[in-house]
Amino acid sequence: MNTAANAILDQEISSQALADLLAAQRASYAQNPMPSAAERRANLARLRAMALDNQDALMEAMNADFSARSRHEMLLAEFLSVSELTKYLSKRLAKWMKPEKRHLALHMQPGKARVYYQPLGVVGIMVPFNYPLFLALGPLATALAAGNHAMIKMPEATPKTSALLAELIAQTFSPAHVTVINGGPAVAANFSALPFDHLLFTGAGSIGKHVMRAAAENLTPVTLELGGKSPVIVADDFPIEEAARRLCFSKTMNCGQTCVAPDYIFVPRAKMDTFRAAYKKAFSTFYPTVNNNPDLTGVISERHAQRLQGWVEAAKAQGALVEPVTDEVVNDGSRRTVPLLVTNVNRDMTLMQEEIFGPVLPLIPYDSLQEAIDYINGGDRPLALYYFGFDKQQQQQVLDRTHSGGVVFNETMFHVAVDDLPFGGVGPSGMGHYHGKEGFLTFSKPKAVLYKPKFNGMQMLYPPYGGLVNKILKFLVG
Known part of the structure; x- marks a missing residue:
């Protein structure tokens, strides 16, 4: 694990090192596959504090990467967005986590039907250059709210911001929980080929096609935010x-x-x-x-x-x-x-x-x-x-x-x-969602659960068929 962790900031991180990081995250997730609401809120609080406590350094890095970046725009679109999103998620995630009651038909009685929202596991996040802070931490916050671990591939077009965020994340979270990967197109290709439990990509449609093709090899579900001509x-x-x-x-x-x-x-x-x-x-x-x-x-x-x-x-x-x-x-x-x-x-x-x-x-x-x-x-x-x-x-x-x-x-x-x-988006502008409750659902598995008591009414429908069974079926079918 130490070797993989030390390779996080390496521009030439190998595909094996990436696989090792993913394996470490999977092992860590398996130790706590259903974190409590309190644990998730604590993760969001750490994330928010990390961003807000390092505003000046992050803005200096973004300003250098863009050659000029409006401080006002960074406060509005990057930091305020992260701050408001983490507060929003913290306030609502306990409610979203609760199993939902669902209807149970008469012939299935007695019993209970529930939908149980379970974290997916390890989420991959691929970040574009235009809002490098919010488009990294926004999806990350939603993934954490849903109880997941995450690996983040930062854009090579913002090297100073990407390197700094990798350092800050490493200071805030264990690499087995959240980690940042930097590197060029080859690293991005290897990253998208990892067997994540979900992969979110934000960027150009031309690149999104390659990401989706790589994810398909592992049957990894994807969310693609691709833009287009609005x-x-x-x-x-x-x-x-x-x-x-x-x-x-x-x-x-x-x-x-x-x-x-x-x-x-x-x-x-x-x-x-x-x-x-x-x-x-x-x-x-x-x-x-x-x-x-x-x-x-x-x-x-x-x-x-x-x-x-x-x-x-x-x-x-x-x-x-x-x-x-x-x-x-x-x-x-x-x-x-x-x-x-x-x-x-x-x-x-x-x-x-x-x-x-x-x-x-x-x-x-x-x-x-x-x-x-x-x-x-x-x-x-x-x-x-x-x-x-x-x-x-x-x-x-x-x-x-x-x-x-x-x-x-x-x-x-x-x-x-x-x-x-x-x-x-829709069609060529993307697929899937990651804001609001829909984002929580994107990074969760809605598991169908049926509870049956000691008395099982279904036995009335067991063979041999005929007589009472047919009368019950005719009544139910109408």
């Missing part, structure tokens, strides 16, 4: 300036590197110019300057910055019109980026096929709600869908005629912060 429809009855303001906030948060960020927006055709002007005004109000602005987060890496630039240039070559929201040139040495508005787009552009994951925002003029719905339904089912408008009938039309992981009316993204709502 559309926005701005209705004619919603104030266009306010829509631009709310959308500018959500699209610029974390430099657009959010799986539920607005990916493209349907704007009433007659209000396109007004929306563009209002969006620019909102940005300049939020961020008077880009250079050295501590409120702005940078693109995670030069590779991702070049990816965005390449997609934009390709769209321009296909006829798109690209408009920076400010003329300022960024030269502060960071990867802060001036957001771009893109018009005259079509579905053939890579920009309109792939999740953008950056501060680039396509705008599509439209004339009718059905037109927007048809366009959305012509693509993959998104992780989120946003509608800005007050007409109840049209809101219901959006709910009934589209599929998405979640829907928000007159705002964006914040459904993810509602701890009591399930979060997950």
